[in-house]
Amino acid sequence: MKDFEKMPVKEEKPNHPTITMTDGVLIPKKGNKRILSSWMMTFIGAIALLLFLIIFKADPYRKIFFFVIKGTPTTFEITIAAIIGAVIIGTLTGIGSVSNNRLITSLCGVYVELIRGIPLLVQLMFLYFALGSIIHMEGNIAAIVALSICFGAYMGEIVRAGIQAIPKGQTEAATALGLTKAQTFMHVILPQTIKIVLPAIGNEFISMLKDSSLVSVLALSDILKKGREYISRTFLSLQTMLIVALIYLIFTLVLSRLVGLMEERLHKNG
């Protein structure tokens, strides 16, 4: 029997396609008073507590802070490099997931399922120790590769959802105008997808910043590793971990508000 097309489904005017991703952090936006006010309270609380400790309890907190904060560049270097890697992998995976080629679609599907089913910490150790015995890899390269591969899978799902959120009429209009598939993708689908997935990518960046603390097992001097170094020298576990937690919290809160602002802007510009 001949393969017939699927019945076309009439779409309701989807002028503002959006996708919601619930993993990661809550994004405080103007529209959501509840999240915005809890964000505000947490943020002010965290800053106040940190300042209080550093100023009024200088011993040991000021020392701890200035020691631990030295891990920031490593944390951010790894996070930024890995998010770039994840965006590249995710874009390719996302495009592959909607491809007409069954082989490519299955490959992308297997990759996503495989990666999402293995804890990041296991992936990190696997790459560093297991593969490290075959190919020598610097700790930071291993960390960036592992984080890229892991988050690339999530990113792939975001990009796929983003592409599929574009109304079918867009492709039809471009096709009817004579644009090739590649031109349609480049000039019509991709620019709209970017706009849709940008907030979700921001969200992933924040998740990544938090999960990058796992790389401290690879002997990289990120914020957490710096904290552990300090503990092993001074045995001030509680105090040190308090500072480490506050630093992560403040970074995460600032970033989530930035993502919120970006979303507000994107919506304003249609």
Add this chain to the structure above:
Amino acid sequence: MAKIEIKNVTKSFIDPDGKIMNAVKKTSLTVNDGEVVVIIGPSGSGKSTLLRTVNLLGAPDTGSILFDGVDITKNNADTRKLREEVGMVFQQFNLFPHLTVLDNITLAPIKVKKMKKDEAEKLAMELLNKVGLADKANSHPNQLSGGQQQRVAIARALAMKPKAMLFDEPTSALDPEMIKEVLDVMLSLAKEGMTMLLVTHEMGFAKAAADKIVFMDHGEIIEESSPEEMFSNPKSERTRDFLQHIL
């Protein structure tokens, strides 16, 4: 020259339950050069499906479509060339929301026809003047009303200098007060001698502009005649029934 010949075309779909639905059954229809042909009929009668076979957005399962005598349903047919020559306007406008009105119109001429940017923009401005929206060139689609969006969509299709135009229920998604501005643009196109095939519920337009009206039901053409004939003296019972309900 632009002549569209639809010959014994069939098109089926698989509905969500896995059943095969024959949307268009062995249908033939000819649109001669400069003619305006309007397809009417109840919803689900296969009007849009038939229309969409013409530029192969939904290629027919069997049968053939000849554009200027060339069979475009053959495997080696130049589909893109066909789509350059046949413009299409959709019910939901389908403007590109991330581009300005001007860029919406110039995208295809630049990318497909390799036209120079300033040349394409000049053409776009001429077309915007024609549809009365020159002042909206730098707006984004979401800043326009439905009627304005549809007029831009018509200008966008015209920018490819098509030999024929397809309209798929161009006014169905519009508020009543905006229908006229779109129909006026379509009327002026018809007067200029554009070959047009339309699916519409606007009987006023059909009366004023159509050379031929085709009534479709259940995937078949039931009746095909001039507007006067169709509206004053429909031959088939089903046509009469349908017209009674909408007029």
